[in-house]
Amino acid sequence: MVGIFGGDALRGLAVATPAEQVERIEAFDTYERGLITHVQGLQAPLRAAFLLSNYEYRQRSHVLACKQGKRELHEYIQEMRVRAAPLVGNPLPEHIKATVFMDGLKVGPSRTQLFRVHVNTMEVTIQIALQEEYSHLHPRTPTSVWQGHNASTGAVQGAPAAGASMVPVPMELGTAVQSSIRCYGCGKLGNMQRVCPAGGQRKFPSKLRGSRGQMQKPRPKSQGNWGHQLGRGALLGKI
Template sequence: MAMRSGLITLDHQQVSLAISKLDGRAREWALTCSTSVDIAFPTWESLKSQLVQVFSPPNQAYRVRSRFLSTRQGKNELSDYVQELRTLMAAMQSDPLPEAVHVTIFMEGLRTGIARTEVFRVHPSTFEEAVRIALNAEHNFKSARLGWNGYNPRSVRANYSGTTAYNRPEPMDLSYAEDGGEAELRAAEQQHVVRRCFMCGSTKHLRPGCPLRKQRQTTSQHSTPSQKSGMARGNADTQ
């Protein structure tokens, strides 16, 4: 900016300012390129050309130009699309494209909408004029949709629903009733699957822990063989 505004006009001042803004490998290269900076870079143009030759990627101009020609708005915002084109145009300052090409690429890259319609209706002659027309058209369209004159349909619906909410009957909430019915159903199912002791019929314990079973086992262990045979005959007669 200082060079373009004319604050720094001497060649060695411009070179010194440019080198002071460099960093990393570029700064190291500029300071060690020769015995003296003034000898290696007598003018700003010589420094710029050598920087481009050393650090610019191969076919950089072709890559930037190809990307510029294939740039489209797509799903991006209009402001992002404009900024991307301006960045690519700045990268082509050494070999810029004609202004008519800039305008054509911008117009063809716009997605279908109010901005594209307005730009094609006016057919501007410069890139900045085309950008201004597109941005104004999109801004006016969005303002009209949102009710720029004070009428906002969303706010009106919100206010209407807020003021009339007290006069409307409240719908019955059946979620609690459904939850209670499900709980009763679960309790009934649990009652159907209650297990009982096969020895005494109690629901407090099962057959392995039944005290009556343990009592019978103890009695059978202390009985004599004659008693056991008598019990066996009695059971056979009973059957």
């Protein structure tokens, strides 16, 4: 405060009566508003002297032609804000900036959601686009959690306790129980295929046995039931 107003001014304000303090504060406020008006009046000649004649037209054309392309969403948002900031004297209406921002977005969840809702300002449009991108890039609640969801009470059956982590846990194959490991070669439990005692191959019986344990000769595939009926007819003819 001393650096801004000076020590003498603060000491004089401290010894003054309340009415004098209010009068001095109002006088300083009037003086400050006059300085601001004077500086704003000097901006027009400075712009005419140093800026190009079609500067605002160029800035407006840059805003209208702004596209996201292959860039990230936050980069596109930053460029839109930078392009629209210099348009102070004759700014674009908010609904036009919102429409230009929506039209410049690439096809995706953010663009789809923005065309579903009715937004009139660019900042609200930016917030909706950021929320949609965040929801799209981050994982959602697992489907198994909602399988036990009760629509009437809103409770979730089998839901984890409060504070429990919902982050997916990676599989630890090294901690698997040896007895639960199945060999893909022989099909038995207790070993893997690379250390299979049978060499990773299944053992099939070489001959087929009947219900009484006797060896049976495999039936030719070409005969089928017709060959069986012919053999039965020949046996009956001998009888």
